[in-house]
Amino acid sequence: MAHQLADRRDVEFVLHEQLNLSDLSNHETYGEFNKKTIDLVISEARNLALKEVLPTNAPGDQSGCTLENGHVQIPDEFKRVWELYRDGEWIATSEDPGWGGQGMPHALSMACTEYLSGANMAMYMYVALTHGAANLVEAFGSQGQKEKYLRKMYSGEWTGTMLLTEPGAGSDVGALTTTATPNADGTYSIKGNKIFISGGEHDMVENIVHPVLARIEGAPEGTKGISLFTVPKYRVADDGSVGEFNDVVCTGIEHKMGIHGNCTCSLALGEKGECVGELLGEPNKGMRAMFQMMNEARLFVGIQGLSVAGASYANALTYAKERVQGPNLMTMMDKNPPAVPIIQHPDIRRQLIAMKANVEAMRSLLFYIGYCSDLKKVSDSEDEKERLQGIIDVLIPIGKGYVTDRSYDVCSHGMQVYGGYGFIEEYPQAQLLRDCRITMIYEGTNGIQAMDLLGRKLGMKKGKAVMDLMAEMQKTIAGAREVAALAPLADELEKAVGKLGEVAMYMGKTAMSTEVMNAFANAHPFMTVTGDVVFAWMHLWRALTATAGLEKTKKRDKDFYGGVLASAAHYIQTELPVAQGRMRAILKGSDAAMTIPETAFFG
Amino acid sequence: MAHQLADRRDVEFVLHEQLNLSDLSNHETYGEFNKKTIDLVISEARNLALKEVLPTNAPGDQSGCTLENGHVQIPDEFKRVWELYRDGEWIATSEDPGWGGQGMPHALSMACTEYLSGANMAMYMYVALTHGAANLVEAFGSQGQKEKYLRKMYSGEWTGTMLLTEPGAGSDVGALTTTATPNADGTYSIKGNKIFISGGEHDMVENIVHPVLARIEGAPEGTKGISLFTVPKYRVADDGSVGEFNDVVCTGIEHKMGIHGNCTCSLALGEKGECVGELLGEPNKGMRAMFQMMNEARLFVGIQGLSVAGASYANALTYAKERVQGPNLMTMMDKNPPAVPIIQHPDIRRQLIAMKANVEAMRSLLFYIGYCSDLKKVSDSEDEKERLQGIIDVLIPIGKGYVTDRSYDVCSHGMQVYGGYGFIEEYPQAQLLRDCRITMIYEGTNGIQAMDLLGRKLGMKKGKAVMDLMAEMQKTIAGAREVAALAPLADELEKAVGKLGEVAMYMGKTAMSTEVMNAFANAHPFMTVTGDVVFAWMHLWRALTATAGLEKTKKRDKDFYGGVLASAAHYIQTELPVAQGRMRAILKGSDAAMTIPETAFFG
Structure with a gap:
């Protein structure tokens, strides 16, 4: 079959031969993830990606999202994919089984993500944002908050987002102006405007849970006065039942160069004074919570980069083997030399091996970082845990910043191998390049990643x-x-x-x-x-x-x-x-x- | 005023201080192009670009081109710009005044092109293709052909194209299959399919002149049997009057990642057997003619790269001075340090100086190559002409291949400086990046340029x-x-x-x-x-x-x-x-x- 996504042999090579992932099954935490199970999981992710998800990628890019009267319409095809993700339990692959997650090692979860995101990056973002938001609840929420949200989010009954950026507060999060005013019942009235909210509004599911960064009235300026809140689109009663609209209004969606199928929303909170949030974790400790989650978010962006770069390489390789154009350089002096597949041309080959080498290194590195966190989880030694966390911390800016810089290069090569057809939207390479470009910007631009490496790590x-x-x-x-x-x-x-x-x-x-x-x-x-x-x-x-x-x-x-x-x-x-x-x-x-x-x- | 296109001071620096262009006015050929005239020409190009052309860039990108019943609709705004180009005599700036050109030195013409293409790359292609096609008639046509076409094309009454690529013959031109069958009256019946034809069909002007590469029946295979023909959309009588439709049918237009405003057409020639062409130059010498014109076409692509890179830099610079975000690194330890324009942040500055240095080097190099051809034109020494042509020949793959690789890097930096806004289509950087990407592909991919440097130059x-x-x-x-x-x-x-x-x-x-x-x-x-x-x-x-x-x-x-x-x-x-x-x-x-x-x- 023609390559369209990551070659399975290399995925297996990294997991089984480079990392020996199944050795983790000696530990109770990952006891069920022996080699056979790992292979089964990868087979399922790969089949789902190729058969069901990939066909929705170009249509979702073409139709994009639309906003009418505050309601966002995402591509129709995505709703069916979401149901498949729910049915196959793909929303929370590495999360705690106690709350409905699948408890996979991160390295394995990443391999699945590479397939699913590579098949449709815009679509998979709904998944990633959802478990990302739920992770915040799991890490910082009260038992009641966990009961209220986690199972519904990990199962995909509800989705999640992250409300961080404001028009005047992008990279400088501390400048945010959204306010939280305490109510008598312990909740807070939230008021403010947030932008660039991926998956901020849609009707794919019954409810959307927004973790929101805001400043409690009277809190210090800057990052020290920021708290984290849960703000659902529809209010949720303690018994989990969904109630009235929570005054979170979508005021606009962005027209972007890529990831068209993922709606990027501007949200107005509390314009009518009816937006209620619950504090998540301690007051003024919102940034700490964000930082704790940032590693995972940044790693995910790295995986996104790998996933589209890998798809672009797979396409380029298939194309280069099939596209016949021009004679082999060694036969140029012959009379009427036959045209050959372009993979025989040195410049194409240089680009293919550069793409291959970059994709392989990305995959090995990212799965390795995931594996380090798996090792950390099963380690009994505090020293070893600390050592592993240190390695992870240093590698995060590389896994996000450097990897996505290279992903974008790979996607550009992937376009170039197609020649003129690369620039035509009917072929897959243009979309992959456009989608890939955002990975260098969000979750901290790659310049921010570099500052993180130098200044912190x-x-x-x-x-x-x-x-x-x-x-x-x-x-x-x-x-x-x-x-x-x-x-x-x-x-x-x-x-x-x-x-x-x-x-x-x-x-x-x-x-x-x-x-x-x-x-x-x-x-x-x-x-x-x-x-x-x-x-x-x-x-x-x-x-x-x-x-x-x-x-x-x-x-x-x-x-x-x-x-x-x-x-x-x-x-x-x-x-x-x-x-x-x-x-x-x-x-x-x-x-x-x-x-x-x-x-x-x-x- | 905010920077939006090339800074005039640097354009003048290259022309007057680096190259001393006005010294050419000592020669009769360029007698009227003293410093004052040069400055006047630049002022006019710049004003036209900023006031009239730039406002059509985003709208043209958004509306793009549409095809209905064989008729292509290009963006409405472009028609008015075309009339301005005609009125200002911008279609044939460096061409022979004897045929209606302006006779400018190439280096000056390039400076104008940088402004006009930077303001709207897709639109300016209609200009460049037109004088490019006319150049072929001027170089290889009979006196009768020149009389018939040149003034109408150089004045912009008609436009021109270039019909080279076929579905199975892109980089491998010799594989083309379009045929030319001699008619009794000395004309040829043309039959074949061409793709990727910029400006191939539209109703902006009365007629379109297509130079076509085709093989005369019985001619050798490969590049040795290729001839060049003029094939107008509507037949042209010897007195220049426009007659019946010449069976050149637009069968499709491409949906591309960029240059949306320039229609990229598939053309079917002679489906009804009614497409008539005239031989341009000698039989089987079509490739030689193409090669002679290729230098100019490739240089133009380099200028396109410079023009959008320069615009992206100008935008980024303006944005970096205006956008306030985060404190200066030197005040980080202060209590509540004020937010500053992002040009004060080291990573932004690194990107700006990298953009600046690349744009300046591109400008200096490309204008220098143009200047070499101007010097050649006025030189009396055959040795000197040959020396200059040698330098030009070596620099062409750099001016196209290397320059557009760097242009694309610059445009990517230009997006990155904008952060999240760079990815949003309401801001100018995304379009510049998308438009720029084609320059690495057409007129010979940059891989082909590299082979040209190594294999020929x-x-x-x-x-x-x-x-x-x-x-x-x-x-x-x-x-x-x-x-x-x-x-x-x-x-x-x-x-x-x-x-x-x-x-x-x-x-x-x-x-x-x-x-x-x-x-x-x-x-x-x-x-x-x-x-x-x-x-x-x-x-x-x-x-x-x-x-x-x-x-x-x-x-x-x-x-x-x-x-x-x-x-x-x-x-x-x-x-x-x-x-x-x-x-x-x-x-x-x-x-x-x-x-x-x-x-x-x-x-």
Whole structure:
């Protein structure tokens, strides 16, 4: 069959051979997730994605969402998909079974998400936002709030959102102006305007639960005075029954470059003074709650990037094998040389292997981060938990910021391989590129991710988190050096890791000095080189894994493992020298970006 | 006023200070284009662009084109703009005044195009295609054909197109199947299907002239049997009167990611056997004619890239100065620090200076290429003409392929600076990004440009063309070394030029060896590093020019020149080390892209 989404063999390779995910089933928490179950789950996600979800992707993009009299119409096809997600229990794959979740390891849940989001990114956002909102209730809600919301949300009876951004408060969340006024019954009257609310209003389900960031009257300015509330579209009684409209009015939807099928709403809360919310967690601790959930949200955006990049690569690969155009370069001098599939042309092949290598590294990295949180969950050691969390924390900005930068590159290659047809909306590549572009912006722009890496993660625990990550890299390097064919790649990576250590020291020092502005002007290049090295590490790890696989494989898998080794060689040989150059540029410490006066910028 | 298009000061800097364009007025050909006239022309183009054309850009994108019963409706607003282009004589700015052109130097014409295309890229394509088609008639037509078509096309009474691509013959032009059967009266009956025809059908003007590539019955296969014909939409009598419909039927229009306002048509020629064409030039020499015109077409695409990148930068700069969000990093520790315009944030500034430096280098390079052809036109020396043509030929794939790769990067930064608003279609950045993307694809994908650089241009005249270009770079380096402040930048560029020479030798040798496939798999990286070095050269040249300007400037220009120097420093310090890394990667000669078996590509 033609490739349209992630190749299953590589998904299995990462889960079973690189990560040995089924070893987790030795622990009670994940006891049922042995290899057989894992494979079954992936089969189901993949089938659902290919057969039911993918066919709704282009139609949803074309019809988009419409707003009439405050009611948002989302694409019709999506409603059926939502029912399939509910029936198959795909809304809360990794959530607590005690509240209706499936309790999967995160790494497995991510593999499912890659298929489902890759098949229709706009549609899958309704799922992700719903369990994201419910996660907040689970983490910070009272027993009563949990009883009221969790099962309905994890089962998909209701959906969820996140009301954070306001017109004057985007990246600067602390500037928000939505207010919460205490009522006599312990609830709060909410008043304010929120924008960019994905899935903010629709009639796909009976109710929508909005976690809302707002400031209780008299609370401090800035982020210190922000609290979190649950504000349902229709009020919910303590027995769970749905009551009257809660004065959450959709005042507009955005016309976006991509993710047309996901409505992006402006919501007016309490215009009539009838919007009631319940405090979620402690007063003025809203930002802490947000931060706790942010890792997962950002990782999800990384998976979105992977999912569309993977789909774009799969399409490009199929197209390149089928599209016949021009002779093979080696036969150019022949008389009337036959036209060949374009996969034989070197420039197409360069793009395909670049796409392949990036997609594979993204997949390995993201599933690895998920796996770290699974390991953390089953670990008995506090030290180990802390070590794992440190690695996760450092890798989050890479998994979101660097991964989505690369996803967008991959989607652009995916368009280019199609030539003129890539630009035509009847073919799938344009939509994937348009959809992908938002991943670089939301959940903190990639510039914010870079600042997070430099400003928070680099110095975390006095640098121990970064050191722990580098120690993991060194383990892979040591292992690869034992294999003759991989030793040169291991050397290249070791040199790059060494250089990255030097750059990290320099960046950390500069960020603490009067040169802090220059340091932050280099935050994004620093994230880029860190990501390059992390991807190279993933490739070396994959190559080591493939070498072991090759030793015991049947004929059928030889090609696959050969492809893993080729990706690793290509990535390490062609990307690491560029990263080395970029690291040298960072160390040169150019200050032109900051010293240029504002008045000297011309158009 | 807020920036919306290219800053005039920089356009003047390139034309008057870097290139000294008005010196051309010492030659009869360009006698009237003294500084005053040049400035007047730019003023008019800029005013027209800002006041009349720019307001049609978003509406044209939204309404797009529609097809009904073979008739294409283009955006209504465009018809008025077309009349303004006609009235102002903007259709044939650099063409022969003897046939109704304005006879401007190309460099000046490009400056106008930057404004007009930047204001509405889709609309300006109707202009560019028209004089492009007419250029073919002027270059290859008989006196009778010129009389029949040229004045009507250069005046915009009729428009023109180019019918090249067919469903099975895109990059591989030689595979085309459209036939031309000789008629008794010397005309040909044309039959075939063409796709991706920009401006192929509309009712903006009385007639459309289609230059068509087709194969005369019995002609050789491949590119050697291709001839060029003029096929008007309505037949034209020898006296220029427009007659009956010529059986050129629009069978479909494409729904594209961008340039919505320019109709992209599928045309069926001679379905009823009633399509008549006239041979243009000699039989079987159609490809030669195409190649002769290709340089100009490719340069135009480069200008398109510059024009939208420049607009995206101008918008981003204005937005960054106006948008207030978050405190300055230096005041973060203060109590309640005030929010500041985002241009104060280091990550925004990094993006702005990267955009600025790329746009400036593009502008300098493209105008320089235009200027070389102007110099060639007025030169008396055959050697000098040949030297200039060699430099032009080498720079064309950079001016198209590398420039549009960078244009797309700039437009992506331009979206990122807007944050969430960048993704919303009510703001200008999304359309600029979508429009820009096609420039990497048409007139030969950027992969084809890279193959052109490696396969044709590198070895041209036994490498003399490349050597001549490098000699120009050395002149700038020698000049810059005399200025203490620029000497370190000159050193960096000299090292990079030296390394590029090494890479070029390696690539040339590899392309002639059995490793030819590997060489071509590296064609695009080779184009990238060549472009990096060329841009750095432009920046050094600009810096040298600005240094001279600073010595005699008034206060007002100090900022501008300071900005030029900052761009140069930023580009050379941060991009050249990366280019050095990429050159090292090329020299490593990784062959993974070619040695990986087709069956080892997985999704």
